[in-house]
Amino acid sequence: MSQLVNQTVQKIVDTVSQWDGVDTITLMEGEADIYNPYFFLSVDVYFRGLLPETDKRRDLFSYGSVFESSAVNRKDRFLVGEFPVRIEYKDIDRLNAMIHGDLGVATNMADSGTYAFYRLQNCSVIASKSEWLTGVRVEIQNLREDFWAVLRESVQSRMEHFVSDLGAAVMQDDDLFFLVSAAGFARSLCSLLFAVNHEFEPSARYLAEHTQKLPILPGTFRGWFDSFLRRDSSIAREKKFEIAELLARSVISL
Numbered sequence: 491m492s493q494l495v496n497q498t499v500q501k502i503v504d505t506v507s508q509w510d511g512v513d514t515i516t517l518m519e520g521e522a523d524i525y526n527p528y529f530f531l532s533v534d535v536y537f538r539g540l541l542p543e544t545d546k547r548r549d550l551f552s553y554g555s556v557f558e559s560s561a562v563n564r565k566d567r568f569l570v571g572e573f574p575v576r577i578e579y580k581d582i583d584r585l586n587a588m589i590h591g592d593l594g595v596a597t598n599m600a601d602s603g604t605y606a607f608y609r610l611q612n613c614s615v616i617a618s619k620s621e622w623l624t625g626v627r628v629e630i631q632n633l634r635e636d637f638w639a640v641l642r643e644s645v646q647s648r649m650e651h652f653v654s655d656l657g658a659a660v661m662q663d664d665d666l667f668f669l670v671s672a673a674g675f676a677r678s679l680c681s682l683l684f685a686v687n688h689e690f691e692p693s694a695r696y697l698a699e700h701t702q703k704l705p706i707l708p709g710t711f712r713g714w715f716d717s718f719l720r721r722d723s724s725i726a727r728e729k730k731f732e733i734a735e736l737l738a739r740s741v742i743s744l
Contacts (some may be wrong), residue, residue, distance in 0.1 A: 503616055511541070519613075519672075604681075610630060615653065638685055650738065702715075718733045
């Protein structure tokens, strides 16, 4: 990271680490080029108890501008100079319950994906008051086989629904429903491949790149997937639906 980025990260750590209940602060190492549109500072704050209220956090981040907060997702966004900052607050007790809970969590991840586990596994720790994250990383690296089996079954069912929706959109000549179904299919197809490979999913902006690098893929996957994602009009919707069926069958057979 550049010196300016390091200084910005340190400001955030100096602010947040003083709050009661904050245990661990992490940073996701993403796009390194600060001029790339994908660049932003992605910080996770793992805590127990209560956080300062939104207005109080706005005051504490007084060195930032354009402050926005989401009460639903527990996220703050603001700018420090020209650097976009996104902070997500994550309740340790809720995470522990999810990790130690029954296999229903795998079913729920068919919708949300395993990105939360990916962040836990791949983040850089920039401040910590305990060994909580170290222990959690060991646990999620050794998830039971039945976790992956339930996740695969749930994601596969979701993918098959999207294939059916694609066919219905073609039959009805419905452009918007086809587009929505195509996006859902592409996402669930990748999620299924990550489940097959027992790996956690990255963020959507890196999903295509990471999917192509998975060790277990159908031999024809890359060519068919590239054709399905092609944005020009050279491939009719009917043909894309056929490609989706081929992709689905090839992944299910793994």
